[in-house]
Amino acid sequence: MSLVLSDVTLSYPDGDGRLTALDRVDLTVGAGRFVAVTGPSGSGKSSLLAVAGTLVTPDSGTVVVEGVRTDGLPAAERARVRRDRIGFVFQQDNLLPSLTALEQVLLAADLRKGGRRAHRTRAMELLEQVGLADAADRRPHQLSGGMRQRVNIARALMGSPSLLLVDEPTSALDRERGRRIIALLAELVRDRGVATVVVSHDLDALDPGSSTGVDATVSMADGRIVRVEEHRTYAGARSAGTSG
Numbered sequence: 001m002s003l004v005l006s007d008v009t010l011s012y013p014d015g016d017g018r019l020t021a022l023d024r025v026d027l028t029v030g031a032g033r034f035v036a037v038t039g040p041s042g043s044g045k046s047s048l049l050a051v052a053g054t055l056v057t058p059d060s061g062t063v064v065v066e067g068v069r070t071d072g073l074p075a076a077e078r079a080r081v082r083r084d085r086i087g088f089v090f091q092q093d094n095l096l097p098s099l100t101a102l103e104q105v106l107l108a109a110d111l112r113k114g115g116r117r118a119h120r121t122r123a124m125e126l127l128e129q130v131g132l133a134d135a136a137d138r139r140p141h142q143l144s145g146g147m148r149q150r151v152n153i154a155r156a157l158m159g160s161p162s163l164l165l166v167d168e169p170t171s172a173l174d175r176e177r178g179r180r181i182i183a184l185l186a187e188l189v190r191d192r193g194v195a196t197v198v199v200s201h202d203l204d205a206l207d208p209g210s211s212t213g214v215d216a217t218v219s220m221a222d223g224r225i226v227r228v229e230e231h232r233t234y235a236g237a238r239s240a241g242t243s244g
């Protein structure tokens, strides 16, 4: 399994007490599975991604990424797991204003593997796959919101992650563009066998289980997983399951 969260609880200081952001969460995502997480604002979706992405260590419970238990690892080792295995696409546009789309993707190249030419070829391939072959030389201000999100996706895939974590990728897009981004993500991760968790408070944008290729929808409320719905997709026959 690419991601296994078991009995994960996370709390934050809140006045005199603690606020429970994740309450005994179990979630398993296998290679090539595309899981949507939904729920109202404050239900713990981003916290779930932060824990899965080893950015935050839970109070209790275990986090296993591709067989490596990450909770309790020293920060430097967690950083290495992130670098080698995990891709992130965040809600906020974190592109650098002065760099072209190609340069943004190249920033994520693993300099220990391959030379400049190989990195460039790969970055161009990724830009092509996200529909931006003709926009490689554009800077963020010359790209639409949907295009910027596509650059983010290409960049996240540049490091060949086995786990992709995506937070509210459609929040700045209209419904049709949002749907296309989700369908694009599903296609890219299916081809590569990347386990993917996409968070969205707007389920309509995800259009789960139809042409967008979402395998399962996990619903959260008050830090808990309250519902897991499996969808029938082409990937649905795969053995990997989602439990909640």
Ligand code: ADP
Pocket: 012, 013, 019, 020, 021, 039, 040, 041, 042, 043, 044, 045, 046, 047, 048
């Ligand atoms: P969602 O992404 O579903 O909106 P979050 O995971 O961001 O939910 O937040 C879950 C709960 O944890 C909320 O009540 C939120 O206010 C709280 N929270 C999130 N991050 C922090 C933080 N860094 N410090 C304190 N409280 C936080």
Ligand code: MG
Pocket: 045, 046, 047
């Ligand atoms: Mg959030």
